[in-house]
Amino acid sequence: MLPGVHAIVPILGFIIFFLAPKTQIPMAPLSFAIKGRVLTAEDGAEYLNALNRFSHVSILKPQHIFFPAELDDIPPILNYATSNDPPIELAVKGGGIHSSAWASSDGGIVIDLAQLNKVALSPDNQSVIVQGGAVWGDVYKVCQEAKLEVVGSPLWFVGVGGFTLGGGYGPLSGEHGLAIDNLLSAIVVLADGRIVRTSPTEEPELFWAIRGGGNQFGIVVEFTFKTHPSAGPFTVGTLIYDGEKLPLILKAIQDWKANQTANSRLNLMFFRPGPSFAPKIMLLPWIAGSASNVEEILAPFRRTVTPLLDKVNSVPDMFALSHGSDASFAAAPKRLIIRGLFIADIWGDMMMEVFKRWRDHTEGSEDVKSSGIMCDLTFPYKITEIDPSATASHVRRPHYWFSVQGRSNRVEADDVNKAFVASVARYVREYNTQKTGEDFGAWISMAQGDESAKDIFGDNLSRLRRAKARYDPQKVWTKGIVIEPASE
Structure with missing residues (x-):
């Protein structure tokens, strides 16, 4: 791609976007401050900047x-x-x-937190x-200064709210x-403007x-999380292989899994790096703590086939890692x-x-x-200690998460990527x-919105419908995977 095109394409997209006809919903004038x-x-550029999203x-x-x-700003917005x-x-x-x-609206209102x-x-730092x-x-910056950790996203720019409401699979989930x-x-x-505290004993449903x-x-405006002692330093690596080596890499992953512990994690990715853009496999191993056996842990990926790139280094904490x-x-x-969805294993014939x-x-256009494709192999057994009915997240048998990602700079490619x-x-x-023999369904954090509520919540949907009837009977919250209130 020519120099500067990566910068120009998004700008052109914004221009086309705002020249398109607008669908407006008539609104009463604002009568509150x-x-x-x-x-x-x-408001021009400030408004345009506020529209920006990761995708x-x-x-x-x-x-x-x-x-x-402040929190008291929100109820009058909801009432309006x-x-x-x-x-x-x-x-x-x-x-x-x-x-x-789901965090945007065409002609409506966005509450940006x-x-x-x-x-x-x-x-007490607990x-x-x-x-x-x-x-x-x-969060990681504050915890870094106190040498503490919290279960959060591997990426610093991910919002705490959406991540948590979707379950929250993070680098420390294995432990x-x-x-x-x-x-x-x-x-x-x-939805009715009340501000409530909720916990196992306060509004438990x-x-x-x-x-x-x-x-x-509702809008979750504050979370209180349990903290843990610092898990760092972290040993992180990047191993890259030719795509044709996939059968060998899948065998090495199974060998690695046989000895996986709670403090180790692996990402498997399919991608096309420049300048050749030939298919490649990337492994991102991650080991928490001062692991003296790093070489032993990584051995299956080195003895099976020599990586094209083998880079391993240490970072001190989650802030640096993110x-x-x-x-x-x-x-x-x-x-x-x-x-995204959940899988019990990365079976060889499936991955091939x-x-x-x-x-x-990716060769077609x-x-x-x-x-790209990405699989996250976090040690799954800590997650299974919770009963499937104890939280709205119901997939509690051993599993990993899998995602398929369509990327482009052109609007014209969206339909092709959606189909893929x-x-x-x-x-x-x-x-x-x-x-x-079990349908794990789809993962709400990586859903597109055409999935059914049953696809997302499984057997917990009935209880969620009752909770919806209690806390949002008028369906004020209509973005995302909409849950229908239970009828009397």
Whole structure:
């Protein structure tokens, strides 16, 4: 690609986007004031900057963007939206990472929590209090200074709220479970404007629902997480192989899994790096603590086949670890479409078929060659200690997560990428069901919105519907995987 094109394409996309016809919902004039900011299209560049999302596929044009500066700013916004006839669509933005437009609105209202981003350790350092607009980098910075860790995202720019409401699979999940398994309490602004605290003893049904139930029960404006002693330093590596070596790599992964412990983790990726853009396999091993047996842990990946690149180094803590991919994401195409699901294993014939489909897709068009596949193999057994009915996240048997990602800089490639990610995700889900006899469903954090609530929540859906009837009977929250309130 010519120099400068990566910078020019997103700008052209914005120009085309804002020349397109706009769908507007008539609204009553604002009749209230908040201490935070309110932006409309008349605010020009500031409004455009506020629309930006990690994936440009997720950018829509609301009539108003509210930035509450305190919790009391939120109830009047909700009242304004719900008192219009018809009610105005509401979207809530935390980190803005989801590749679906769940944190955006076309003609409605976005409540952007960016100013509610405070992070504070408890006096005894046993927990950390995090506002809903914080990203994980904010949390890791505070914990770094106290030599503590918390179960969070491997990427610093991911929003705490969306990550947690989807379950929260992180680098420390092998040792400490999901983020929701470490959630002690939360503060939620309900659809009717009430601000409530929820915990195992306060609004316990709400506490159950927000732990994996997504954005369907209110705006979670504060989380309190359990902290853990520092797990660092972390040994991290990058091993790259030719794509034709995949059968050998899959065999090496099975050998590695046989001795995997809670403090080790592996990512498997299919990608096409420049300048040749030939299919490659990348392994990202990750080992917590001062592991003296790093060479032994990595041996299966070195003795099976010599990597084209073998780079291993040490980072001190989660804050440093979470910035490890900054350069890659800065250069990646901005239009991302992603689907994710859970699998019991990475079976050889399944992964060979996935590789073939990915290779054919990325060879078929220059526009989509940055599309990729990723599997996360975090030690799964800590997650299984929680009963499937104890939280809204119901997949509690040993599993890993799998994602298929369509990337491009051109709007014209979106449909091709959507078809690709849907096809591969469907194939993997059906394969996993056939092998295990159980449908693990789709993962809400990497869903596209056309999945059914049953696909996401499984047998926990009935209880979630009852919680929806209690906390949002009028369906104010309509973005994402919508849960229908249970009827009487």
